[in-house]
Amino acid sequence: MIFRSKYNFEQGPIRPPNEANSLLVRVTRNCPWNKCLFCPVYKGERFSRRSVEEIKSDLDSMASALKKTREISVEKGFGGEVNRQVAAYIQSSYPELFSIAFWQYHGGENVFLQDGDSLLLPVNDLIEVLKTIQNKFPLVKRITTYSRSRTILRRSLKELTELKKAGLSRIHVGLESGNDRVLEFMKKGVTGDQHVEAGKLVKNAGLSLSEYVILGLGGEKLWKEHALDTADVLNRINPDFIRVRTLAVPKLSPLYKKIENGEFKLLKDDQVVREEALFIENLETIESSLYSDHILNLLEEVCGKFPEDKNCMLGVINRYLTLGEEERDIFKLGRRTGYFRHLGDLESSNLNMPVNKLYKQLQKEKLSVDDYIQQLMLRFI
Ligand code: SF4
Structure with missing residues (x-):
């Protein structure tokens, strides 16, 4: 028998970076x-759909946890508000309530439906889940989820519009690349044209669309095609958001073996930045907002809205590429070790000191900065 406490609910392993403060509601397990x-x-891991009853039971637990956190806040004299003090008290005294307190502390308005492909749930089930979320948590303003382009194409415009009406706000899609050779090599199971069709369908249904791109996914062989075709596909979709993350390959991913046997050659940081420049240069006719909000990205400050911020984004890249080799190495080390966030941090002597020390140490030991960085990046996956 499985013991289920009043506050037990299931949550999956990942969510998009910008959903870090959202309530995570698991509607399927794993990726189909x-x-x-x-x-x-x-x-x-095996994929499974969760039943509406199971999901509703989780939502009941979450609502009970929410009620309890408010009671605690009232007892502490904060009138039901979960502020920093209340959240800290809950973290130490009621750890089982902490994820709900954390959500409330961050406004309690956003929900993310997990795991990898929620649109595989029957539409009516999903509608019931969306309505239950809004009934139980009336302050919720945004509900988003992941879906694959191939799965989106199995849904009609009418079904997607019904999901929008029921409260679904946004779909996050792993586009990864617009180049068919890259998509095929990486076994993404979708073509560039299918990405375009699915993206347009989501937009026509009035849903917000976030497309994820992996910088470096073409490797040394296909980096140009990857940059150009990904820009082309996004130009045809004109999504609300484009989010980039940089490829890093842990041992657990099948790509690791292809790197070991020489079938795939990873790009180094500077090559990724050149690819990013080519990609952004070729994003035209769109009104999307681009974010680099993943810790794996070297240049987090490459972000903005098209078309007005395009030159500014290219300016950041150009500024990095025109640094001397030693400065670029120091910036890479600083960024990957967490001392730097922005290029301007190179000018801070406080931040620079420990990074310079590490740089000199690597030089003394004749270690390559790029190899050292590849290892560091695996910590962030
Ligand atoms: S990247 Fe591919 S394997 Fe991973 S969750 Fe998305 S569709 Fe599934």
């Missing part, structure tokens, strides 16, 4: 495709 070479997340 699970074949992408670069993706370690659900390897070895």
Whole structure:
């Protein structure tokens, strides 16, 4: 028998970076495709749909937890508000309530439906889940989820519009690349044209669309095609958001073996930045907002809205590429060790000191900065 406390609910392993403060509601487990070479997340795990009853039971637990956190706040004299003090008290005294307190502390308005491909749930089930979330948590303003382009194409415009009406706000899609050779090599199970069709369908249904791109996914062989075709596909979709993350390959992902046997050659940081420049230069006719909000990205400050911020984004890249080799190495080390966030941090002597020390140490030991960085990046996956 499984013991289930009043506050027990199930949550999956990942969510998009910008959903870090959202309530995570698991509606399916794992990924139904699970074949992408670069993706370690659900390897070895089986996909399953959760029943509406199971999900509703989780939502009941979450609502009870929410009620309890408010009671605690009232007892502490804060009138039901979960502020920093209340959240800290709950973290130490009621750890089982902490994820709900954390959500409330961050406004309690956003929900993310997990795991990898929620649109595989029957539409009516999903509608019931969306309505239940809004009934139980009336302050919720945004509900988003992941879905694969191939799965979106199995839904009609009418079904997607019904989901929008029922409260679904946004779909996050792992586009990864717009180049068919890259998509095929990486076993993404979709073509560039299918990405375009699915993206347009989501937009026509009035849903917000966030498309994820993996910088470096073409490797040394296909980096140009990857940059150009990904820009082309995004130009045809004109999504609300484009989010980039940089490829890093942990041992668990099948791509690791292809790197070991020489079938795939990873780009180094500077090559990724050149690819990013080519990609952004070729994003035209769109009104999307681009974010680099993943810790794996070297240049987090490359972000903005098209078309007005395009030159500014290219300016950041150009500024990095025109640094001397030693300065670029120091910036890479600083960023990957967490001392730097922005290029301007190179000018801070406080931040620079420990990074310079590490740089000199690597030089003394004749270690390559790029090899050292590849190892560091695996910590962030
Ligand atoms: S579809 Fe997404 S979650 Fe599934 S294997 Fe590919 S990248 Fe991973």
